[in-house]
Amino acid sequence: MSQDIQLLIGGEAGQGLVTIGQLLGKALVRAGHQIFTSQGYHSRIRGGHNVFAIRAGSGPFFASRDSIDILVALNSETVALHRDQLTSRAVIVADTAISSDLPGTISVPFAEFGPERFWNTAALALLGQILGLSSTQLQQAVETMFGKKHPEMMAENLKIMEKSRKWAIDQVPKHGCTLSAGAVTGDRLLLNGNEAIALGALAAGLKFCAFYPMTPSTSIAMELITHAETMGCVTEQAEDEIAAINMAIGAAFAGAPSMVTTSGGGFALMAEGVSLAGMTETPVLIVVAQRPGPATGMPTRTEQADLEFILHAGHGEFPRAIFAPGNIETCFNLTAKALALAERSQSPIFLLTDQFLADSTRPLAPSELKAGTPVKAGAEPGDTETTPYQRYRLTENGISPRLLPGLSQHLVVAGSDEHDQDGHLSEDHQTRIAMVEKRLRKFALLKEETVRPVLDGEHDCSLLLVCWGSSQGPVQEAAAMLRAQGSSVATLHFSQVWPLLPVQFLNILQAADQVVSVEGNATGQFARLIQRASGFVIAEQINRYDGLPFTARYILAKLEKIAGWEKLPVINPNTDTSTGVKS
Amino acid sequence: MTSSQVTIEEYGKYETAWCPGCGNFGILNSLKQALVACGLAPHQVLLVSGIGQAAKTPHYLKANVFNGLHGRSLPVAIGAKLANPELTVIAESGDGCMYGEGGNHFLAALRRNLDITILTHDNQVYGLTKGQASPTSDQGFATKAQPHGVVATPFNPVAVAVTMGASLVARGYSGMPGHLTKLIAQAIQHRGTALVDILQPCVVFNKVNTYRWYKERCYELNADYDPRDRDQALRTALEFGGRIPLGVIYKTHKPLFEEQFAVLKKGPLARQEVPQDGLQQLLRHYT
Structure with missing residues (x-):
């Protein structure tokens, strides 16, 4: 039987909810379950309302559910904010000091187990008991965090965990949230989107990264720095984003495959640098983790509203490609591809992610990560025919052999x-024409390398949901729910949003009775881009711009407002625990 | 290649876009002489510049060149040095580029202390955009853009660099080429970020700070001047008016920024393979 439990831990920043969530996630993965975790937080170090969500069961899962089966309330606000999302089988775990009038509340006397700094692990043990994890599985997870470095802390934690677990065995009433034994075997990795980007870049031969900290991109650079020495990569926190991209260009010019990481506002400062990379034909990978704008917007929330900006940023005309991974493994794989493509095309290449993907995790088999052969920067002097060397030699495909300064007698x-x-420099107009055309010829290579959009479902469906980037998981889940109810629904997901090649998707759009785009912005930027590229008008759109990620439930609720899809039977949760939404 | 083999002819001769009588000619010549004196062959040198008449200098000698954006020569120079520490990296631009548009990078570069050289052509005016005030223009300097004269306090790059503890700070003058050559050579050979602020007349747009104006004021520091004395260096740096001292004004020893990266001890990043089992090692952190 398929199982699908949605757990949500809510509390203030600084209460340790991420620690509980991460350890529980690790234990669930080791126990062979499928999980998906995501996070939502306020832009502050202490206080605010933060959540860590774990969906666990037979999966695989690619998004969180709106409805909650297990609510862990570290403060009273959590109970008030999430009470409307609880399913009929829900249990609420809260300290005795937190009042909850909800049925299913388990009041836990955490103070009886030990001092407050151990309540996190006490809660972990209790949740493990509810979910059906063994104490060994939980202990192993805790050991990875404290074990070797702090043996006394570990011993103390184990004592408290045992007290909490025993209390749970005696006191937790019967509930429907226990998972049967996990079925997945073999080693799995638990990565979030930003970790996957960092690792994908390093595996592909990244040698230099400059950045200025900006949520939600910062953790990519932090992850790189953790592994930089092992992988021979140089990193630098620049004085601003303008410096960051110019440093990356300098490093790339001198032979280091290079990357910058930022978010929309920081990227705005990089725009002139993008143009410089285009003009000097310097390979650079630009990773933009989107958050809601304009200006500072909602710093810790998610949105997909920088697509048009990134497509057009940088003055003048030069080719570019924009990747938009839809899940954790493509964060890794497309970062690797993008770094290699930057080198091959000697162009600025973009990777667009967002806060939702940055902070989401899903277990992967190591074999799902594919980096290819590490990038080798530049060409060898033997590859060029000209003496003196001509960095911008006119060639048929626009790509000139790129020698590196200082590594031969040739001058670059x-x-x-x-x-x-x-x-x-030249102000000759014929030279100008030749150089503009040379640069634009490189677009052919970018087209050749364009990743096909993925059709999930029947080619001639009644309803085609079109999406890009991080919306993939929730959109595919919504489609699967509709198909389970007998509707003919397919999805078309783009993990590359530029170049757009109609030959790869136009017939799919035309074959569907109805096409609806689903994207995390207010104006339908991608739908407009599809029209620009192919002439196909997507009339119906589902947009989300409240700062939160899509969920299947959200998409279906919006779909109900579109002609032909009113009163969807699928949104009756108590008949189907896989949706889990209270009617 | 040893020093005796490098000749000034190897650095070539180019036609320039500069006005007759421009101070840039003297600076270009001193730069070439200094590179020869340092025994550097053109392929060992990377010149990075921004935008402006000064920033065209790298196009007028044989070397590796990255002529980037206005104000951004230093971040490109730093990136290149971090990718290939064996390159002799020189960032060269005008006062508007280095101290105005690129002011934040200037401060950050002095703080970092990579082994690079900063040459600023300082003519106290914007030439290429036809005569607006620059960050180093004197107060009262009237232009079409500042018709009532500059109100803002001039930026003193030498004093700023001394207060920030930059590892070598010098001031030169394009009209004293022999002296300037020695300063540039010293800056290139110095281990650390070395700034040479080079005074130069703009014969077209600066009718105040002329050859004559500089000639009346510039003097060489005495042989017994001790550049390691920071208090004295600051007083010397601030001396800019009736008399203008030239020479190495401040010098200190600081750790090199690039030494923090173990990987750079092995040479250029382009020559280093990605560790074969590196990814497998990393993935163990995530199981």
């Missing part, structure tokens, strides 16, 4: 002014 001259083949 690169310029941000329009230049002749030797790199020195």
Whole structure:
């Protein structure tokens, strides 16, 4: 039988809810369950209302559910804020000091187990008991955090966990939230989107990253720095984003596959640098983790509203490609591909993610991660036919052999002014035409390398849901729920949003009776881009711009407002625990 | 290649876009002489510049060149040095580029202390955009953009660099080429970030700070001047008016920024393989 339990831990920043969530997630994965975790938080170090959500069961899961089966309330506010999301089988775990009038409340006397700093592990043991995890599985997870470095802390934790577990055995009433034994075997990795980007880049041969901290991109750079020495990568926290991209360009020019990581506001400062990379034909990977704008917007929330900005950023005309991974494994795989493509095309290449994907985790088999051969920067002098060397030699495909300065007797001259083949500035109009056309010819390579959108479902469906980037999981889940009810529904997901090649998708759009786009912005930026590229008008749109990620339930509720899809039977949760939504 | 083999001819001769009589000619010549004196062959040198008449200098000699954006020569220079520490990296631009548009990078570069050289052509005016005030223009300096004269206090790059503890701070003058050559050579050979602020007349747009104006004021520091004395260095740096001292004004020893990266001890990043089992090692953190 399929199992699907949604757990949510709510509390203030600083209460340790992420620790509980991460340890529980690790234990669930080791016990062979499928999970999906996501986080929501306020922009502050202490206080606010933060949540850590874990969906666990037979899965696989690619999104969280709106409805909650197990609510862990670290403060009273959590009970008040989430009471309307509880399913009929829900249990609420809260300290005795937190009042809850809800049925299913388990009042836990945490103070009886030990001092407050151990309540996290006490809660972990209790949740493990509810979910049906063994104490060994939980202990192993805790050991990975404290074990070797702090043996006394570990011993103390184990004592408290045992007290909590025993209390749970005696006191927790019968409930419907216990998982049967996990069925997945073999080693699995638990990565979030940002970790996957960092690892994908390192595996593909990244040698330099400059950044200025900005949520939700910061953890990519932090992850890189953790592994930089092992992988031979140089990282630098720049004085601002302008410096960051110019440093990356300098490093790439001198032979280091390079990347910058930022979010929308920081990227705005990089725009001139993007143009410089385009003009000097310097490979650079630009990772933008989106959050709601304009301006500072909602710093810790999610949105997909920087697509048009990134497509157009940088003055003048030059080719670019934009990847938008839809899940954790493509965060890794497409980052690797993007870094290699930057080198091959000698162009700025983009990877767009967002807070939802950045902070989500899902277990993966190591074999799902594919980095390919590490990028080798530049060409060898033997590869070029000209003496003196011409950095911008006119070639059929627009790509000139790229020698690296200082690594041979050849001199490498690169310029941000329009230049002749030797790199020195030129104001000659015929040279200008030749160089503009040379740069634009490189677009052919980017087109050849474009990742096909993925059709999930029947080609000639009644309803086609079109999405890009991080919306993939929730959209596919919504479609699966509709199909389970007998509707003919398919999804078309784009993990590359530029170039857009109609030959890859136009017939799919045309074959569907009805096409609806689903994207995390207010104006339907991707639907507009589809129209620009193919002429196909997507008339119906589901948009979300409240700062929260899509869920299947949200998509279905919006779909009900579209002609032909009123009164969806699928949204009756108590008949189907996989949706779990209270009617 | 040893020093005796490098000749000034190897650095080539180019036509320039500069006005006759421009101070840039003297600076270009001193730079070439200094590179020869340091025994550096063109392929060992990377010149990084921003935008402006000064920033065109790298196009007028043979070397590796990255001529980037206005104000951004330093971040590109730093990135390149971190990718290939064996390159002799020189960032060269004008006062508007280095101290105005690129002011934040200037401060950050001095703080970092990579082994790079900063050459600023300081003519106290914007030439390429036809005569607006620059960050180093004197108060009262009237232009079409500042018709009532500059009100803002001029930026003193030498004093700022001394207060920030930059590891070598010098001031030169394009009209004293022999002296300037020695300063540039010293800056290139110095281990650490070395700033040479180079005074130069703009014969077209600066009718105040002329060859004559500089000639009346500039003097070489005495042989017994001790650049390691920071208090004295600051007083010397602030001396900019009736008399203008030239030479190495401040010098100190600081750790090199790039030494924190173990990987750079092995040479250029482009020559280093990605560790074969590296990813497998990393993935163990996530099981």
